[in-house]
Amino acid sequence: MHAQPEIPSKLSPLITNIYKNHDSLQHLSYQVLVTDSLSFILFLERNKIPVRNLQFYQSANIFSLELNPSDINKHLLQSDIVRFIEKKRKPVEEMNVNGFDLGANKISKLHHEYPLWNGSGMIVSVKEQRPDTADIDFRGRYISTPLQSLSTTTHATLMTNMIAGGGNSFYTGKGVAWGSAITSSDFSSLLPDPDTYYQQYNISVQNHSYGTGVENYYGADAMAYDISTINNPELIHVFSAGNMGTTAPSIGMYQDIEGYANLTGSFKMAKNILTVGAIDPFIQIPLQSSRGPAYDGRIKPELVAFGVDGSSGSAAVVSGISLILQQVYKSLHQDSLPSSALVKAVLLNSADDIGPQHPDFISGYGNANGFKAIQLLTTGNFIKDKLIEGEEMIYPLQVPYGIRQMKLTLVWNDVPAEVNSPRALVNDLDLQLNAGAQSWQPWVLNHFPRKDSLQLPAERKRDSLNNVEQITLDFPEPGNYTFSVKGKKIPGSPQEFYLAYQFDTVNVFTWHYPVYRQNIFPGNNNIIRWESGFDKNKTGKLEYSLNGSDWQLVNSNVDLSKSFYNWQASDTISLAHLRMQIDGIIFVSDTFTISKDIKLLVGFHCKDSVLLYWENVEEATGYQIYSLENNYLEPVIITNDTSIVISKSNYTSLHYSVAPIIGSMPAIKSFTINYTQQGVECYFRSFLAGIMDDDIHLQLSLGSLYNIITIDWEKLTPTGYQVMYREPIITQTSLNYIDVAPTGGVNIYRVKLTLRNGQIIYSDSITIYFADVNKYRVYPNPVGQYQPVHIISREADIASMQVFNSMGILMLEKRLDDVINTIPAGMLSKGLYIIRVISDDGMITHLKLVVL
CATH class of the missing domain: 2.60.40.10 (Immunoglobulins)
Known part of the structure; x- marks a missing residue:
């Protein structure tokens, strides 16, 4: 047996696994967290450690470099300057983006009710490869920077489109924050970009729709993103959860538990970011959407959003909503941006609870609701404050009548933990709701490392793990309440925090899709959406009306709690309305269209x-x-x-x-369409020619017959172009003509159009080489000494050619394998030549050639 090697604590768990498997360090690219950058540079020089591709992330004292693995064991692990060593991993775009549905996160309603709130004045950075900057959906809004990738990918273009597409290409090209400016940065480094990048370009949201493998630990990159948020308080980092929801982690506390703790990348273990999982159009979470908890049991992902078959688009949707929230706050607060903690609190508090009731490790705090998030922010239902350890802040809260649910969410940006910490939370705050002698604590999940424990519903208790705490209270009695925030453990400076709250009213109903002037496709299944404050067991009667006609039944027993219905619209084109009847109360939609898209x-x-x-x-x-x-x-x-x-x-x-x-x-x-790229020039779409039997067949395709009075087929003769045929009736845009008497050698054709105003338009000329009764023909003949010679064949047979001068001396030998084969200019001097062509079937043809 081999002795188990000692595992250095400075190594990330990924490298630790290699030690456990009695292997050596395999990778040459690393991230090294140090105590002091200058001391580390001197350390490398003093020990003569050769490194390549040295890069430095100043905010967190992290070096990216390449070095010999033996130097890690021999030098780096022995130095007090080195705090942590991480294998550098390659990011992968988390693909599978199939369609886009703005209704699933109530964006359609947001766009209709608040048309000026579109992200204008905000700038988003998409960290991955570069999008197609020539895409018309980004027209005039892309900002180039030195950090952008040299490579362009479809995935980057799709993500950018979902965040901020202008809808110029088609309705599916309209993103959430369609008025925002766009930039991008290369994701070859998994670390945040320099603080100066965010500040110089006024970037307030950065989208990260990529991952690595399942990595369950708090590494240098997670710490770096927490630092990035502390250094740039208004900056929001939004990450996709990943597309590995059915896998089991190979390291960490949740090792081998299938279907949990499979976020793709240790950077997603950061506390001050948003991690977003996926939902499909029917508000179901796809199996492949990665799930929590985080490595230490924290709730991840925090949100879910629309992203068919993958969470890349989900992150993009939340990035877009975040941009609009920032724009709204900025317009209401003297041009200042909100803290990312406030935006996070608003997003989590306004999210729609889906799946298991209350927070869970699959949907987090729920499905992002863009419309409700804007309403919360504009009503001012949030608090900003700060406290020190042991201090308690108490706030009054008046609860009105008719409330179906009251919700409060506390968020703070926590200071970074030490890398490889078993628990990431440093500053611990406590939220509590009070009414007289009653009190309610936040919802907390069981994070014990067993699948049955992770599946348990949330319970009310003190939370000592998350920097997000949420309390809900269903059907609260109206009256005076208070809520308190207490500094349970704050070892350093006072901790700033944000709290958002809302009241959802009973017995309300709101249509969310289609809204005014939106379109439904005839004869197709279309997902219509609403939000209901009625009892979850209530049903409604769904009807539609075309052009103001009588109401027609769709379904008399619609489950209101689903918030959607898959409706096959009438196969007609008209204006339309929907209405839902609930307990005799009628809710009519805005006017929308039922129409097909035309080409x-x-x-x-x-x-x-x-x-x-x-x-x-x-x-x-x-x-x-x-x-x-x-x-x-x-x-x-x-x-x-x-x-x-x-x-x-x-x-x-x-x-x-x-x-x-x-x-x-x-x-x-x-x-x-771009009319210059449709294959149509001035009337002519195509003009083609080919040889068939002993004829030359001409084919003409026109884009239009508009104002054309004559169409002439013309052929070049020694005296110029002559009309072969004039079309007697002009009714078709596709025309054909057959030249039954082609000239041996070169035949040149064109088409002449005469317009009603007398203007004449010619097609490009087209040239056909034709060998008449002979199988082979030489053209031109005679030929100038410095002109090329063409051997024209009736068919593209394989043959060999020999060229003899007048003395019978072989001057040239060549393989023929096409209809036109060429003897380059200058190959033959002046004189008479005999060309012998021997086909593969043994047939011999002799041709004469005169070179002048």
């Missing part, structure tokens, strides 16, 4: 104008044309026709969209 096409793209056209929508009263003149699509023209000629002198944009007008309301916009 915008280009008829011609000429020097002075562009023809756009689209299919007819019988129920439309007109069509709205949109143009991307500035950062966002703007309505520019209304027409009753199904085509329009755009004058380039009046509209400089290359991008256009169209929407049918139903009644007086524009319905869903088409995909936005």
